[in-house]
Amino acid sequence: MTIRHHRAVGAFAAAGALALALTACGSGSDGGDAAETVSPEDISAALEEGGDLLVWAWEPTLDKVVEDFEAEYPNVNVELANVGTGNDHYVALQNAISAGSGVPDVAQMEYYALPQFSIGGSLADLAPLGASELDGTYSPGPWGAVTDGDAVYGLPMDSGPMALFYNAKTFEDAGVEVPATWDEFVTAAEKIHAFDKNTYITADNGDAGFATSMIWQAGGHPFEVSGTDVTVNLADEGSAKFADMWQQLLDDDLVADVPAWSDEWFQGLGSGEIAALVTGAWMPANLESGAAPASGDWRVAPMPQWTEGSNETAENGGSALSVTEASTKKALAYGFLEYANAGDGVATRLEGGNFPATLADLEDEKFLAEESEYFGGQKINEVLSASATGVVPGWQYLPYQVYANSVFPDTVGQAYTGSTSLSDGLAAWQDSIVKYGNEQGFTVGE
Amino acid sequence: MLTPLVKERPHLTTLASPPAVPKTAGRMRLRTRWTGWGFVGPFMAVFALVFLAPIAYSLWLSLFQTQLVGGTTFVGLDNYARVLADPQFWDGTGRVALFLLVQVPVMLGISLLVALAIDSGRLYGRDFFRLAIFLPYAVPGVVAALMWGFMYGERFGLVGNFNDLFGTSIPDPLSSALVLPAIGNIVTWEFVGYNMLIFYSALRVVPTSLYEAAEIDGAGPWRVITAIKLPAIRGALVVATIFSIIGSFQLFNEPSILQPLSPNYISTHYTPNLYAYSLSFSGQQYNYSATVAIVMGVLTMIVAYVVQLRGMRKEA
Known part of the structure; x- marks a missing residue:
């Protein structure tokens, strides 16, 4: 049954996208099978019948979702395991998949890492299980990240449309207007640092996630992926726009050289010495817990624009839940996904502080009207939801972005030490990406 | 009572001993050898498991190449x-x-x-x-x-x-x-x-x-x-x-x-x-x-x- 289904999915998928899954089947005789679709009734039946589900995720709000889910479907027993966050999780998952045993039925997938597993044939296409019906349920950024042609490799759990989080007190003290464009941002950076030599407009010591999101917003398409054909161009217009602008900040030492998530970083955010962050909409909860001393000082503004008055943004971070190809209970697993990320689970997660990927919630009056105490009573969701509507379409990550991001400090990071320029750093990053991709059997062009 | 025994002994010795002596000695030697192994065994087992096996496995791994696309191929000393x-x-x-x-x-x-x-x-x-x-x-x-x-x-x-x-x-x-x-x-x-x-x-x-x-x-x-x-x-x-x-x-x-x-x-x-x-x-x-x-x-x-x-x- 599984094998037949697997083949059917392969035949069903857009040409090339699942070339690997087909190769894995290793036979040419399976081209004629009709695609098997699973009806919503089949999913309900699977949920009623029940069984054990193994879920690997680190998203904290899922604890409550699992509890509620098990109460609703008493025959299903979900084991939620946290095998690590980010890279550790992917390593464990890759190992389990390589070993062919202990593979979870459901796994959390950050949007940047998803292609690595979907191209590798490790994730099940959810379209035949009914996921294509959910087109239009999610905001375009996350939906674009989990789909490849007609195939759907996960259901978005949260999203990170970018915005400018800033410390209004520091900006006021320095007499600086909140920047609406990147040109104004550079000017503001100069003024803030001139006002106090220990204060910086933002902190950045080379973060692949940030850089790629910035290139995304600037309209760049450095990675284009079609099956196993990859084109890399980290010198395209969007990439160059970002590199030139950010280089000005690096040249004049206008950004704090503090690694994100470090102790120093949180202290700087709390003390006002790091005056702003351009990051994903999931940030508020982190500020509240990590930069408590600055409570009441922070505000949210739209992400600075390249053209004044436009609303072009990008996604930063966020993750989906995916069903693994190795799972023998795909219908049941999909039932859980639907509950957690499209059904009742969404409200539970929002209460826990998640930023939604679902359009209905992003447009919900109550959600938009929420006033955040930490942000001085500002209705921050209005700004963040508006950002979600402006995400520039068409962005793609590499099918091996996890590796690419790991060598970012070796290459682009060198621009932050002053030993090279951002554009040369990006060129060096491109070289590593091309070399690795070709070694791994992709056809990588520049 | 004693005489027959004494009498019999040389008899036995001459007939049965030549093959018997090396046999018992061999068994003894064998047992000694295994006793030694018995002492070293637990160590050897752990040594093989946590030291030799990983090295052998690494050597084996180093002869192959696994690609994200294309799977595993033997590449010799490449x-x-x-x-x-x-x-x-x-x-x-x-x-x-x-x-x-x-x-x-x-x-x-x-x-x-x-x-x-x-x-x-x-x-x-x-x-x-x-x-x-x-x-x-x-x-x-x-x-x-x-x-x-x-x-x-x-x-x-x-x-x-x-x-x-x-x-x-x-x-x-x-x-x-x-x-x-x-x-x-x-x-x-x-x-x-x-x-x-x-x-x-x-x-x-x-x-x-x-x-x-x-x-x-x-x-x-x-x-x-x-x-x-x-x-x-x-x-x-x-x-x-x-x-x-x-x-x-x-x-x-x-x-x-x-x-x-x-x-x-x-x-x-x-x-x-x-x-x-x-x-x-x-x-x-x-x-x-x-x-x-x-x-x-x-x-x-x-x-x-x-x-x-x-x-x-x-x-x-």
Whole structure:
């Protein structure tokens, strides 16, 4: 049954996208099978019948979702395991998949890492299980990240449309207007640092996630992926726009050289010495817990624009839940996904502080009207939801972005030490990406 | 009653003994052999499981290449050729070699001084010193690296506080030029006590009669050190040096813990071990990673063996 289904999915998928899954089947005789679709009734039946589900995720709000889910479907027993966050999780998952045993039925997938597993044939296409019906349920950024042609490799759990989080007190003290464009941002950076030599407009010591999101917003398409054909161009217009602008900040030492998530970083955010962050909409909860001393000082503004008055943004971070190809209970697993990320689970997660990927919630009056105490009573969701509507379409990550991001400090990071320029750093990053991709059997062009 | 027995014995002996004697002896020998194995067995089983098997598996892995697209293929010795021509591998190896040449003599020198000072008997609070200097070794390496990472913080760490308080401008210990010395400092702090203990225990077994004889001959303390103490602990010096060489080549904890604090200065191939780790854990290049580990193991063995040969020759 599984094998037949697997083949059917392969035949069903857009040409090339699942070339690997087909190769894995290793036979040419399976081209004629009709695609098997699973009806919503089949999913309900699977949920009623029940069984054990193994879920690997680190998203904290899922604890409550699992509890509620098990109460609703008493025959299903979900084991939620946290095998690590980010890279550790992917390593464990890759190992389990390589070993062919202990593979979870459901796994959390950050949007940047998803292609690595979907191209590798490790994730099940959810379209035949009914996921294509959910087109239009999610905001375009996350939906674009989990789909490849007609195939759907996960259901978005949260999203990170970018915005400018800033410390209004520091900006006021320095007499600086909140920047609406990147040109104004550079000017503001100069003024803030001139006002106090220990204060910086933002902190950045080379973060692949940030850089790629910035290139995304600037309209760049450095990675284009079609099956196993990859084109890399980290010198395209969007990439160059970002590199030139950010280089000005690096040249004049206008950004704090503090690694994100470090102790120093949180202290700087709390003390006002790091005056702003351009990051994903999931940030508020982190500020509240990590930069408590600055409570009441922070505000949210739209992400600075390249053209004044436009609303072009990008996604930063966020993750989906995916069903693994190795799972023998795909219908049941999909039932859980639907509950957690499209059904009742969404409200539970929002209460826990998640930023939604679902359009209905992003447009919900109550959600938009929420006033955040930490942000001085500002209705921050209005700004963040508006950002979600402006995400520039068409962005793609590499099918091996996890590796690419790991060598970012070796290459682009060198621009932050002053030993090279951002554009040369990006060129060096491109070289590593091309070399690795070709070694791994992709056809990588520049 | 006795006579028949006596009579029978030669009879038996002549007929049955010749084949029987080697048989029982053989059984005895066999049993002795197995008794030996019985004692060594548990060790051998564990040794095979945790030492030989992983090495064999690494060797096996190093002969293949696994691609994200295309699966696994046999490539023979290609991975080895690639390692030997890999600038990133040699960059890391060069760095640990430099570390070895500078940090190990400094660390062993300090350990030796401390051991001699404690052994001299002129130190007040000898036991306290011995314990205090050994204490850092009891701190797990990861904890030590984390702790030093906090202290090295230029903005909010100890270095930052010091600069703020005294208006000094100590440069960032985690910046390019200083990050290797900063790591050397952590390793030295951790292992001075351990090496001191090796030297000190070697010094304790030197017979006191030698010192008495030296005193009668009119030798000063310096002469006692150079003529008696140092030659007496040469074996311990060689052992400590070999341990340190292995430790240097395997440098991993400290750079790995400090990497998030200084990602642009501590690259993914900063040391060979870190390179092997990055290759397998973020690059999924398990085969190539195994090859790097094997090549590094062989290099370490060669260097350690050369040092041992030289050390022993001096001793002879």
